[in-house]
Amino acid sequence: MNSMGDSKKLHIAMFPWLAFGHLIPFLELGKLIAQKGHRISFISTPRNIERLPKIPSNLAPSITFVKLPLPHVENLPENAEATMDVPYHIIPYLKKAHDGLQQPLSQFLETSAPDWIIHDFAPHWLPPIATKLGISRAFFSIFNASFLCILGPSKSSVTNAQEPRTEAKDFTVPPKWVPFPTKIAYRLFEAKKIFENFDENASGVSDWFRLLTIYLGADALAIKTCTEIEGEWLELLGELHDIPVIPVGLLPPPAQESGDSNKDSTWGTIVEWLDKQEKGSVVFIALGSEIQPTQQDFTELALGFEQSGLPFFWALRKKIELPEGFEERTRGRGFVWTGWAPQLKILAHDSVGGFLTHCGWGSVTEALQFGRALILLPFLTDQGLVARFLEEKQTGVEVPRNEENGSFTRESVAKTLRFVIEDVEGKIYRDNAKEMATIIGGKDLHSTYIDKFVEFLENRGRVKEG
Structure with a gap:
């Protein structure tokens, strides 16, 4: 009109x-x-x-x-x-x-x-x-x-x-x-x-x-x-x-915007796995289409997800070399998906409790639209400042890194994931993210x-x- x-x-x-x-x-x-x-x-x-x-x-x-x-x-x-x-x-x-x-x-x-x-x-x-x-x-x-x-x-x-x-x-x-x-x-x-x-x-x-x-x-x-x-x-x-x-x-954007029809079939496989998980238990991991971490970063991330003991869905743009035995050890609890993934639909699913993100402003606002608490791992120019902004708002927690070179460890990844998703002290971040959903949504x-x-x-x- x-x-x-x-x-x-x-x-x-x-x-x-x-x-x-x-x-x-x-x-x-x-x-x-x-x-x-x-x-x-x-x-x-x-x-x-x-x-x-x-x-x-x-x-x-x-x-x-x-x-x-x-x-x-x-x-x-x-x-x-x-x-x-x-x-x-x-x-x-x-x-x-x-x-x-x-x-x-x-x-x-x-x-x-x-x-x-x-x-x-x-x-x-x-x-x-x-x-x-x-x-x-x-x-x-x-x-x-x-x-x-x-x-x-x-x-x-x-x-x-x-x-x-x-x-x-x-x-x-x-x-x-x-x-x-x-x-x-x-x-x-x-x-x-x-x-x-x-x-x-x-x-x-x-x-x-x-x-x-x-x-x-x-x-x-x-x-x-x-x-x-x-x-x-x-x-x-x-x-x-x-x-x-x-x-x-x-x-x-509307959560149910389907995108390409040939991609809709991928959702069937993903939702089948998500439906089996407990409400608010899954960490969704997606680092955007432009982030290209080093192999060492990928290895520490993978071992951090494993060490956390939490269910996770990891969307990868391209196939990478995962630690030996990683997929076998995390089978059932973890899902590594290579290629296009319907990010909005995944974030909207009830089983997702948190989002590990590169802190692109678009991805962040998509996650907060559904009240998902954030685990922050910035890589590019604006993303570090977005991460600090979200920490000030107490809607996310940044993975600790080496101040000189930006490296991080599997232990710091696992600890941050558990803090945001399940620890009592992390409840304020989960609550604030839900509150933010009333504004963004x-x-x-x-x-x-x-x-x-x-x-x-x-x-x-x-x-x-x-």
Whole structure:
């Protein structure tokens, strides 16, 4: 139903970064905007578009997929169009290829003249193009507000008043621009990697340059969060960037969204096993499509699951070498699944009591939607800060790690699992996760956020050139 009455139908272009952790929330947001009667052009590469979930038939006329072929770049494997297709160290070449979409995207924007483009952090070259064409720009962040605040301000007045962060240890304490008490900061082993984001990479620019340019060129910052969870951080974010910050809610996808029909058969096998387990007893383990731990990490994880004595369902993207005899010793109690797994359906199952996660914001909000307590094992840039945020909320506990190199032991994995899932002292985490489900699972609440965002888009419309 069109909520706008007789007002103008907007044409909105959407341009996510080439990662499914970005593509899926962008698509979810696009579907919700289309439900309000607006027209969406969803822009990505051919292979990525083919791998997206199918659009509901009632929205299909309102959403057009625009396929821009990804230019060939040296060191980027053939058919690699998303971060899940390449090892972590190859991602800068994917960014370089993504920058090669500048000309075809410009041509599309010029010929189709959308009212808005909702874009990601990566296309630093986009703001001047859109400005010249009179197209309003919204940066949609799939990262949460606390992460963006800790990362840093774009306003020079804020940075000039602070001591610059020039060494890794400077990132291991909360920055001085955060005016309220918090313990959210990087661990030393994470901070050492952070400099990669501030240094020029193989794409020709740094990730921080991309983000800063996007902040300075956007008319608004839309963000996948809500004030009920990140109120003070959202307020601070607006001050750090001097830009309208609009939370769009957590975009919780419907639990029973089936995805591909040929994948539905896998659910039969999985649910048969889950149905045999006691309520709230199973640890679901999934580290996302982009995380590629070392063999040593995998071994310690596996032996930690074994040592915990808890039932577990471990979803692996690719087959790995498990410790000798591991599957035999854990047979019946543990289930190792290789390939695609229906994460939402698994998290929704009553037998699942906890979720060991890499702390991607999307996965975390999916788990909390069903009140699952979290065992936190972050690997990439934003994930460590998300883990600390969740610890502050007492909805999850982080697996202890070596501060210098980030290594962890089977003992620390087993102890953390038992603490969160069954120990009396861990009950507060289980209770808080259930309480969080009332916020994250509240469809009416998130609908209100979408209404406000769409109202903002409608009122702003096209900007005048110049």
